[in-house]
Amino acid sequence: MKQHYHSRIKPYLLITPALLLAVLFSYRPFILTLINSLHTISLSGKHLSFIGLENYRRLFANPSFQASLSNTLRFTLFFVPTNIIICLSAALLTNRSGKLATLNQIFFFLPMAVGLSSSMMIIKMMFNPSIGIINRLFGLNVQWFNNRHAAMALLVIAGVGLDIGLDFLLFSAALRNVPTDLLEVAQIEGANGRQTFRYLQGPLISSTLLFVVVTNIKDAMLISSPVMILTEGGPFRSTQTLVYQMYLDGFKSGNYAMGSTIATVVFLLTFSVLLLLMRLERRRVYYQ
Amino acid sequence: MKRLIPIAATLFSLIVVFPIFYTISASFFPYADFTAIPARLLPSAPTLDNYARSFSESNLLLFLTNSLYSALVGTILRMTISIIGAYAFTFMEFRGKNILFILIVATMLLPPDALILENYSTIRALRLTDTYLGIISITLLAPTHLLMLRQYFKTVSREYREAAIIEGCSDTRFLAILLLPISKAVIITLAIHSFSTIFNDYLWPLLVTNRESMRTVQVGLTMLGFSENLDYGPQFAAITVLMTPILITFIALHNPIQDSVSTHFTGR
Numbered sequence: 053m054k055q056h057y058h059s060r061i062k063p064y065l066l067i068t069p070a071l072l073l074a075v076l077f078s079y080r081p082f083i084l085t086l087i088n089s090l091h092t093i094s095l096s097g098k099h100l101s102f103i104g105l106e107n108y109r110r111l112f113a114n115p116s117f118q119a120s121l122s123n124t125l126r127f128t129l130f131f132v133p134t135n136i137i138i139c140l141s142a143a144l145l146t147n148r149s150g151k152l153a154t155l156n157q158i159f160f161f162l163p164m165a166v167g168l169s170s171s172m173m174i175i176k177m178m179f180n181p182s183i184g185i186i187n188r189l190f191g192l193n194v195q196w197f198n199n200r201h202a203a204m205a206l207l208v209i210a211g212v213g214l215d216i217g218l219d220f221l222l223f224s225a226a227l228r229n230v231p232t233d234l235l236e237v238a239q240i241e242g243a244n245g246r247q248t249f250r251y252l253q254g255p256l257i258s259s260t261l262l263f264v265v266v267t268n269i270k271d272a273m274l275i276s277s278p279v280m281i282l283t284e285g286g287p288f289r290s291t292q293t294l295v296y297q298m299y300l301d302g303f304k305s306g307n308y309a310m311g312s313t314i315a316t317v318v319f320l321l322t323f324s325v326l327l328l329l330m331r332l333e334r335r336r337v338y339y340q
Numbered sequence: 341m342k343r344l345i346p347i348a349a350t351l352f353s354l355i356v357v358f359p360i361f362y363t364i365s366a367s368f369f370p371y372a373d374f375t376a377i378p379a380r381l382l383p384s385a386p387t388l389d390n391y392a393r394s395f396s397e398s399n400l401l402l403f404l405t406n407s408l409y410s411a412l413v414g415t416i417l418r419m420t421i422s423i424i425g426a427y428a429f430t431f432m433e434f435r436g437k438n439i440l441f442i443l444i445v446a447t448m449l450l451p452p453d454a455l456i457l458e459n460y461s462t463i464r465a466l467r468l469t470d471t472y473l474g475i476i477s478i479t480l481l482a483p484t485h486l487l488m489l490r491q492y493f494k495t496v497s498r499e500y501r502e503a504a505i506i507e508g509c510s511d512t513r514f515l516a517i518l519l520l521p522i523s524k525a526v527i528i529t530l531a532i533h534s535f536s537t538i539f540n541d542y543l544w545p546l547l548v549t550n551r552e553s554m555r556t557v558q559v560g561l562t563m564l565g566f567s568e569n570l571d572y573g574p575q576f577a578a579i580t581v582l583m584t585p586i587l588i589t590f591i592a593l594h595n596p597i598q599d600s601v602s603t604h605f606t607g608r
Contacts, residue, residue: 062511063437066428069421070444073481078447081458088458097461142356145349152346158594159353162360165586167540169558170579174359177572185362188379216356221601274453277542281562295453302457303547311457318454326449 082319088312095306107313117314119289120297127204127293128272131211135268136261139216143223144249157224164217172281175210200290203283207291210278215271219264226260227253259333266329273321294318360587367391367577374572390573391581394564399552400578403560406472410556411539414476418534419527422482426489427515431501441490445483452478453543460547474548475556479538485530492526493519529600536586557582 089107092100111117146156163171178184179196187194196202230253238248276295279285285292285300292300294314302311366374368386376384394400428434429441452459459478468474496519504514520527545556555563561582566575590597 060434063428063432063434066424066432067440067444070425070481070486071440073421074444074447074483076462077459077478077481078450078455081455081462082450084458085455142349142352145345145352148345152350154594156346156349156353157598158591159357161594161597162357162587162590165590166360166579166583167558167586168542169540169561170583171359173562173567173575173579174363177567177575178359178362180570183374183570183572185366185379185381188377189381213359218601221598225598225601270451274451276453280543280546298454298457299543303460308457315454315457318451322451322454323449 085312085315085319088309089316091309093309093312095308097308107309108317111310111313111317114310116289116292116297120292120294120314121317123204123289123291124273124275124293127207127211127275127291128269130204131208131272132265132268134208135212135215135219136265138212139219139264140223140261142216142220143227144253147224147227157220160220161217163213164221168214168277169281171213172210172278175206175213176282179206197283198287200287203287203291206282207275207278210282211272211275214278215268219268222260222264223257226257230256262329262332266325269325270322273325274318294321360583363576363583364580366572367580369573369576371571371573374570390577394566394574394578394581397574398564398566398578399555399560400557400564400581402553403555403557404582406475406554407539407557410472410475410545411535413472414479414538415531415534417476418480418482418485418538419531421480422485422489422530423515423520423527425486426493427511427519429486430490430493431498444481445487447481448483456544456547459544463548469548470551470554472554475545475554476538477548478544479534479541482530482534485534488526488530489523492523496522 088099090104091102091107094100142160146153146160166174179186181187181193181195181197184196186192187196194202196206234252235248238252243251274295275293276299279291279293279296280299283291285296295318298311298314298318301307301314362381365382367390368383368388369380369390370383370385370387373380373384425444429437455478463469463474463477466474468477500518501514504518505511540558541556542558546559549555549559561578564575564578566572566578
């Protein structure tokens with residue numbers, strides 16, 4: 053009897069740590085964030101009063117938030133296509149065998165070995181307007197950190213640097229999975245490179261492409277650490293993003309309710325992206 | 341046209357790898373090389389001064405120890421939690437099994453960055469700020485690991501376990517002498533992934549550590565005090581120290597890495 057009882061309780065014991073962590077660090081904070089966004093909150097973190105959607109109204113009327121939202125969307129719009137074009141062309145260009153191609157492949161995924169804060173510090177130093185190598189090497193005088201457009205471009209460059217390693221590997225893996233007999237047939241039939249990609253490789257890597265596009269969009273909407281290290285949202289809030297503002301409101305200015313409201317907006321944005329992925333995945337993608 | 345592809349690929353890949361090359365090269369620059377005209381790509385007279393200074397004038401070594409320690413402990417705990425969880429979900433029958441599994445895996449939909457405000461209050465309420473447990477806390481649950489391990493464990497027939505249990509073998513023994521050895525490859529891949537995730541984390545350790553002595557290297561690296569004074573040599577040296585072991589690993593293991601990406605992400 054004791055044995056029986058023991059074997060019934062055992063599976064629960066084994067999953068308790070995972071379950072506890074899921075509740076403690078995902079569901080509980082998620083629900084509290086939603087609740088907080090509907091209240092005014094004192095500096096010590098106590099709920100003062102329930103105010104419905106008032107925080108959201110205030111948030112959307114707030115110029116700083118409007119800037120964050122538009123910066124985040126602009127960043128996403130610039131970053132995702134740039135990153136996809138760069139990573140996909142890298143994968144297409146090195147989709148061969150041979151020593152040189154292998155060396156090129158290694159160079160393309162090597163940025164993955166450099167951690168986030170190292171990459172950001174490297175970029176910060178290379179793009180320093182006075183003694184950074186980039187301006188001096190090309191004889192430029194771009195104020196990378198004091199010009200709105202340059203700062204946004206820098207953030208896009210930083211984003212590509214962070215993602216190129218993995219995204220390149222994903223695209224090359226997908227391209228290598230295109231059956232060689234199909235490629236040979238295409239060649240015999242006289243298809244050029246563009247036609248081969250348009251009608252053969254493109255459709256066959258579409259599930260990978262969709263996956264990379266959606267994860268890129270999600271990551272772009274959540275970008276904060278590169279902003280923190282590189283630009284601190286400047287100049288004039290031109291690179292202040294949603295999660296960065298959430299961090300500023302929640303931790304620096306003690307505006308906890310606003311921070312929670314921004315967090316909720318971020319949840320909604322990422323959920324809609326994931327929903328989009330699920331719908332598209334069902335409809336558009338060709339599987340072999 | 342065909343001839344141009346290797347040339348284009350090589351030029352392109354050199355641009356991508358240039359920051360890494362320049363970082364290593366600049367870590368050997370004497371101070372004057374940073375302002376030399378025309379701009380230098382290689383040191384005029386290679387020096388190790390920058391390395392000496394990055395260690396002696398900052399707490400780099402301490403930060404590195406903190407990071408290695410938390411990543412190691414974090415990885416062990418994270419793998420243990422994932423393995424025992426996946427074990428129960430694969431081999432045992434219990435009430436609410438499916439819903440509990442979905443509950444755990446669905447946490448993937450909640451981006452950790454948007455949860456940091458509340459998670460920080462939890463950690464503060466538990467008095468875990470400035471502790472290793474605080475640093476690793478939110479990384480301990482890895483729903484993707486649980487999912488992948490369960491997929492893998494499923495390939496082992498449940499009859500094996502039932503036979504083993506009837507023969508008087510305990511779950512622990514079954515796990516230790518059969519399941520873990522045959523899952524070695526996937527466990528190592530996931531452990532490496534865990535280690536680098538925890539080691540590379542920036543935002544969370546920044547929030548939960550205030551004392552310099554508890555700072556991790558990713559956070560510490562941005563606050564060494566060199567780059568602020570345009571004293572780039574020691575900063576590049578510190579970055580080189582940090583990235584070289586990983587670069588070497590990546591170059592040495594480029595084949596298995598490419599293979600594992602193609603199996604884990606594209607699922608073929």
